[in-house]
Each structure stands twice: as structure tokens, then as C-alpha cells.
Amino acid sequence: MGSWCWEGASLLSRDELEIVGFSLATAAGATLLILPPGVLAALALARYQGPGKGFLETLLALPLVLPPTAVGLLLLEALGRRTPLGGWLASHGIVVVFTWKAVVLAMAVMSFPLLVRSARTAFEEVDPRLVGLARTLGCGPMAAFRRVTLPLAWRGLLAGVVLAFSRALGEFGATVMIAGNIPGKTQTLSLAIFHNNQLGRDDRALVLAGVTTVLAFAALWSAEWFTRRRTRRAAA
Amino acid sequence: MIELDLDLPLASFALCVRARLEGGVTAVMGPSGSGKTSLLEAIAGLRRGTKGRILLDGEALLDSERGLALPSEARHVGYVPQDAGLFPHLTAHANVRFGARADAKAVASAIATLELGPLLERHPASLSGGEKQRVALARALATRPRLLLLDEPLAALDLGLRERILPYLMRVRDEWKTPVLYVTHNVGEALALAGHVLLLRDGHVEATGAPFDLLSTPGMVRASLPGVENLLPGRVRAHDSEGGVTSVELPAGQTIAVPLAADCAPGMQVTIAVRAEDVIVSKGVPEGISARNIYEVRITALSRTGPDVTLRCAPSDAAGAPEWIVRVTPSAVASLGLDLGQTVFLAVKSHSVRLV
Numbered sequence: 218m219g220s221w222c223w224e225g226a227s228l229l230s231r232d233e234l235e236i237v238g239f240s241l242a243t244a245a246g247a248t249l250l251i252l253p254p255g256v257l258a259a260l261a262l263a264r265y266q267g268p269g270k271g272f273l274e275t276l277l278a279l280p281l282v283l284p285p286t287a288v289g290l291l292l293l294e295a296l297g298r299r300t301p302l303g304g305w306l307a308s309h310g311i312v313v314v315f316t317w318k319a320v321v322l323a324m325a326v327m328s329f330p331l332l333v334r335s336a337r338t339a340f341e342e343v344d345p346r347l348v349g350l351a352r353t354l355g356c357g358p359m360a361a362f363r364r365v366t367l368p369l370a371w372r373g374l375l376a377g378v379v380l381a382f383s384r385a386l387g388e389f390g391a392t393v394m395i396a397g398n399i400p401g402k403t404q405t406l407s408l409a410i411f412h413n414n415q416l417g418r419d420d421r422a423l424v425l426a427g428v429t430t431v432l433a434f435a436a437l438w439s440a441e442w443f444t445r446r447r448t449r450r451a452a453a
Numbered sequence: 454m455i456e457l458d459l460d461l462p463l464a465s466f467a468l469c470v471r472a473r474l475e476g477g478v479t480a481v482m483g484p485s486g487s488g489k490t491s492l493l494e495a496i497a498g499l500r501r502g503t504k505g506r507i508l509l510d511g512e513a514l515l516d517s518e519r520g521l522a523l524p525s526e527a528r529h530v531g532y533v534p535q536d537a538g539l540f541p542h543l544t545a546h547a548n549v550r551f552g553a554r555a556d557a558k559a560v561a562s563a564i565a566t567l568e569l570g571p572l573l574e575r576h577p578a579s580l581s582g583g584e585k586q587r588v589a590l591a592r593a594l595a596t597r598p599r600l601l602l603l604d605e606p607l608a609a610l611d612l613g614l615r616e617r618i619l620p621y622l623m624r625v626r627d628e629w630k631t632p633v634l635y636v637t638h639n640v641g642e643a644l645a646l647a648g649h650v651l652l653l654r655d656g657h658v659e660a661t662g663a664p665f666d667l668l669s670t671p672g673m674v675r676a677s678l679p680g681v682e683n684l685l686p687g688r689v690r691a692h693d694s695e696g697g698v699t700s701v702e703l704p705a706g707q708t709i710a711v712p713l714a715a716d717c718a719p720g721m722q723v724t725i726a727v728r729a730e731d732v733i734v735s736k737g738v739p740e741g742i743s744a745r746n747i748y749e750v751r752i753t754a755l756s757r758t759g760p761d762v763t764l765r766c767a768p769s770d771a772a773g774a775p776e777w778i779v780r781v782t783p784s785a786v787a788s789l790g791l792d793l794g795q796t797v798f799l800a801v802k803s804h805s806v807r808l809v
Contacts, residue, residue: 346538349499352525353532354596355553364551368542 289394339373
């Protein structure tokens, strides 16, 4: 750990280290924030077979294909003081726009579909009859989820969490719309890369891009690893 | 006692079962797709959309008129599906202990009854079909269910394995005294285990009664051996290894030659199975043909069934001798001039006869 800090200190300035820390913290916060609703949505999509399923799926996948700036703009409008939500937040003294909260929100919205997609596949692989059997053995719905669905789906779920985290780490468009690019306040790694490039400091931008690459590689590689383990288990 | 009065819409028909079943083992039989598995799932509480009433020892599990539908976990009904349905992430031991009501004593005696000791630390992926069934049965028993639902527990097993699992089921019946609904296609299993049979067809109860009383009813035959209409009780008389045949005595002293079955001891009770279309009809006494079994009968019923004509034939000489169901083509009926009341001869090749 100590040697990493020493090398890091020589490679990155104090401000840049803070940016890395801020990015990791907001991305982790966003991932944690979307975990409960993401798992619920994935469960619902995996089990629900009624009408409107296709519409719901498409709606949930929308942030994957929309320009992130468009999503950011919609969020900005939704949080404005004239909307009921914005008004309510303002009356409680909660400021989201152009703060770290906006960074987390932008990341959360943009990574939500990725988490739901992976988690849904993981839940769909769990035989619903096993869940029914757990019920006949005396488990309520929550206990059946905890003792059967979750243990059988956790690898896929974890892969989804890692993917969502990676996506959050790379978020740019929506963040810049609702959080701005305020150094020391809302600036994340991807914003700082853009910022440095705009100021002609390409060497710093490159260093930060390298850091992002290493982080993203580590996250994706571990997601791959979990998925591979899961497939092997299923094949056994 | 189980009282059923339930309706459940299925894809191609509606399951509609009204029946009162005493304790002990009830065999649920019927052709594939007659609603047997759906019935078990409805009783277990796994089928939403089930309407009507299910009473277990007078207590309602389902009473849709009163708006009552106990969730599965409150029914205290053990269910073992056809493929055992073990939890793949748990060892055999953890599977048996899974039940929320599985106390240590019940777990220990379920493990003892099904002799699971050597298997406990293994995962389902490494268990054989028969071992999986035993673990699943123990898992259900360990919750001390008030009713056990078994869906063809032996269907996926080969003959030798069936014979080894059957005693375990008998032990469950005799030592645990849990009432059992037992789905099976196998008449032998029904005779060995069940006190009653509930015969389903297209979602309806076709017949109920003691297995032996239903043995030769068309419904039971359809349920057990699709396409085999002639199921006759018999007793092995003698083997002729030179001639390659075993002689089996039918009721009223008739005999039938079947392919040599040296492993059946003389005196053993067997069931003879012959497909209706494997019986040859002749107007005169057949001579010079290879068929070993020839019976003189009278046509008592003649009906067009789909593309064929089905004949019901009663023995014309020996009272109490078996009836035969024979299927021929309409052109054979026309060219032989077959009609009601006519005396004809039936010829059955030994190789068309199966011992079941």
C-alpha cells in the first residue's frame, strides 16, 4: 500500500489523486444507490410475463442508447425549481444540481440499465420451480429469495455491479450537464481528462486517461472472471 | 383425508377435480397431459388461478369462496417433483435440512429412512438419479408434511434402480404414515404402493377405486401403457427353452405362449400385454400359421374408432376367460364380412405378447 502511494504521488499530483478518489467514491456511491431498485427491477423483469413487459424493458434500457447529454438535460429540468420534485427538494434545503450529489445521480441513472440487464439474466437462470419448492418447504417469499434465488444468481449479480461501477466511472455527458465541471467540487476523472485537454495539458490528460484505463480494465476483468466462473458452474 | 373440489384453467383444457381421498397412498394416473402434475402443483399452492376448495383433514388450504388461499409455506405439504428439484448450491445434507420446520430429529430419521448417510456431503451434480430422488424425498419428509405429493419419483430411473427405490417408498408409507399422492404411469408401482387410484383424463376424474379393481379398465390401460389395450392377469406355468417360449396360464384355463422369460419362476403372477392391432382375426380355424396362440371368440361390440375399427371379443367357449380388444382396418371388416355376434378366431404371435 505504502509503495503504491509513493509511486502514485510521483505520478499524480495531490489534486489529481483527489480526483481519482472522488471518482471512485461517487461511482461506488452511485452503484450502491441503484443496487436495491436495480435488483427489484431485474427480478420483476425476470419473473413478470404479462402485457407491457416489452415496453418496460425498452424504457429501462433507454439510457443505454440516449445521448448522455440528453439524459443530463432531462435530469436538470426535472430537478429545476419549477418542477414538483425540484420545489420539494428546495423547500427542504437540498441542493442537488452542481454538487457531488448531481455527480452520483448522473452516474446512477446512466449505469442503472447495465446493472438491471446483468442481474435480470442472472435471475432468469434461476429455475422458478426451485423457488416454488423452497416455498413448499416453509420459506416465505423473502426467505426463498435469500436462500435460493440470491445464492444461485449472485455471480451474475456481482458481474452486473462491476459493470455498473465501470460505467459510472466513465460517465461524462450527463454529469457535465447537471453537475458541471467544477475542479475540487464535481470534477471526476473523465471530466478532468476533457478539462486538461481543453487547457492544452495533454500530458496530464494522458496520465489520467491511463489511470482510467487501469481502473476500467481491473473492473471489467473481474466482471469477466465472475461471469466465467458462473458459466463453468452452470455447465457442471 | 383430502377433499378436492378444484378448477384450474390450463392451456388446452381445464383441470376440474372433485374427489375425496382417504389416507394412505393414492396413485394419480392418467395419460400424459391429463393434468396430473398440475393437480399436485395446485395442491402444493404453486398454481395461481386455482379456484375451489382443498381440504386437508378438514382444514381448508384453499377456499376461494371465502377468499382463502394459504401460501405454499403455510400448507405443510411436501412436494417432490419429477426431477427431484434439489438446490444445486447446497450439499445433500443442507438440502435435507432446508425446510423451515425441519427439526434435528425429523432430519435424522429422514436420513435414516432413506439411507443417505454416505451421500450427505455431496452436491446434487454428483448424485445419480435415484440418489437425487432419495434426497428430495428426505428433504420433504424432514418438514413433517401432512401430505406428501410425489410426481413420478421413479420415472427417470432405469428398471434396476426402480426396484431399489420402491422399498424406500414403502418404508415412507409404512413408517411415516404420511398420506401420499403418487403420480405414476406404472401399474406395477400402483399395485405395490397404492391403496387407491385416482384416474385422470383431460383434467377430469375418470375413475377412482382400488388399483386391482381398475386394472383392466380402459382408463387404467390408457394411463399405463398407451396403445396396449389387452392387459390380462396370468400365472407362469412352464418354460420351454428348446421352443423358446414360456407358457402362461390365463383365467379359465386358457394358456398363452410368450417369448421365453426364464427369470419368471413358475407360479409367479404376471400381467400379459398385447396391443389391439397385433391381434389377427380369422373367420375359420387358422391352420399352418406361425402364431402360437389361437382363441375362439364372439364379437360383442364393433365400433369405428378414428381410421380403424375396434372389436370387443368375448370368449365363446370358456366362461370367465379374458375379453380381447382387437383393432382392424375397415377394409378387413368389409372383406371378412365381420359383424356383431359372429364367431371368429383370434391369433396372437408370441412376439406380440409382453410380460409387464
